[in-house]
Amino acid sequence: MPAVGEGARSVSEQRVLPAHPGPPARISVPLPYVSPSLRSFLANEAGGAALLLAAAVIGLIWANIPGGSYESVWSTPTLVQIGDASVALDLRHWVNDAAMSIFFLVVGLEISREVTVGELHSVRSVVVPALGALGGLITPALIYLAFNHGTAAAAGWGIPMSTDTAFLVGILALFGPRCPDQLRLFLLTLAIVDDIGAILVMAVFYTAHVEPIALAVAGVLVFALGVLRWARVWQLTPYLLIGIVLWGAVYFSGVHPTLAGVLVGVLIPAARVDPKQRERLRFYGSAAIEHADARKARLAVSAARATVPANERLQVALHPVSASVVVPLFGLANAGVRLDGETLRTAATSSLSIGIAVALVVGNAVGISLLAGVALRTGLGVLPGRVRYGHLVGGAVLAGIGFTIALFITDLAFAGTAFRDEALRREATVGVLAGSLIAAVLGSLLLRYLGERLPLCSVDDDEELPALPTGPWRDPTLAESVP
Secondary structure: OOOHHHHHHHHHHHHOOOOOOOOOOOOOOOOOOOOHHHHHHHHOHHHHHHHHHHHHHHHHHHHOOOOOHHHHHHOOEEEEEEOOEEEEEEHHHHHHHHHHHHHHHHHHHHHHHHHHHOOOOOHHHHHHHHHHHHHHHHHHHHHHHHHHOOOHHHHHOOHHHOOOHHHHHHHHHHHOOOOOHHHHHHHHHHHHHHHHHHHHHHHHHOOOOOOHHHHHHHHHHHHHHHHHHHOOOOOOHHHHHHHHHHHHHHHHHOOOOHHHHHHHHHHOOOOOOOOHHHHHHHHHHHHHHHOOOHHHHHHHHHHHHHOOOHHHHHHHHHHHHHHHHHHHHHHHHHOOOOOOHHHHHHHHOOHHHHHHHHHHHHHHHHHHHHHHHHHHHOOOOOOOOOOOHHHHHHHHHHOOOOOHHHHHHHHHHOOOOOHHHHHHHHHHHHHHHHHHHHHHHHHHHHHHHHHHHOOOOOOOOOOOOOOOOOOOOOOHHHHHHOO
């Protein structure tokens, strides 16, 4: 046991540690000052949602400026070629198909962590959001077909099926109830299961051609990731290298490549690290302190990384990039739609636009609440933490926000150059934006109201407080020295 003086000295030493490792540079270039609170805000979901909303508004304004520069910029073709293999995408699809894979990777990492060591470790905690997501897939599609059955617009039945995870989590952070952590976790699980279901729908029903060889290669790569996880490989490099190849395989298979991000995030290990790794860090760190050289420094760094799960290390690195760069860039590239008087008048009476808006708002609210309620009533699952059924209903309304995959399926459902196809695309886009806006407003108001009536972070009057331990209090850090 260290002496009191040694403990005090260690605290003093911690206070004078430099802000960053490494020697200071001879020349320091001053950067614009950003307060810690602003950096924290921009790095979390609330900041990401604020940036996304701002980027979406800018995109909408830009698209309505005469001259067509918005479409001209985002339709710029690019080509990446290695040998005989090439990827030809315009700028918008580089954002939608490649950059958004980072966002889905971060979401997959968080779900994996919560299922492995967090609140969703219990299977019964996953059943409710999973069944709710199933209801959020089926019911909106049925409502949409009720409006458009037998018409050319029926091909768009998959448009209202997907919840936009970025908007959902961000708006919950901005306008949701206080202390929404458990509700956020529930909705995040629901949204990602919903997105995976929608991506599978795209793969089966909206993919013109599936390349079986590329799909088989993707399956082998997913198996390889599973083997790495089973073998307890803690280094990130093998997972990321296989993940990049997996993205290419999924892309060439014809399936939406963002699915690769989800798969990689789910399969990167999130289990708690063996405490013995800290002892190894002590050994390698002491060796580097006694006599530093390149080899000992490299081993000390590796030992330090091994004390933190690979999931957490990658999430800390990618979350700010996803929230502050990728998601707002997506909003800028996809929110732009020409809103002239004729387009709005047509959409106001169009069964396509109305069907999408009603399916997003009503379909998700009814479908999610109904099947999640069945799971609760039958005892198949439970709600996490202090989340109540009222919060579930409010979250179901908020889940009607459709953006990412909804707009992507719009392009797939009404592909072509005919005037009618272009008109259907415009009407569908207006329906997506209108339905998403209504769901965001209604869901936010409902959750704010329920948050006041059914608080998520206070003790109920009828809830018994845990009993305090008996006997004299003892410092747990000194427990080993007490006879």
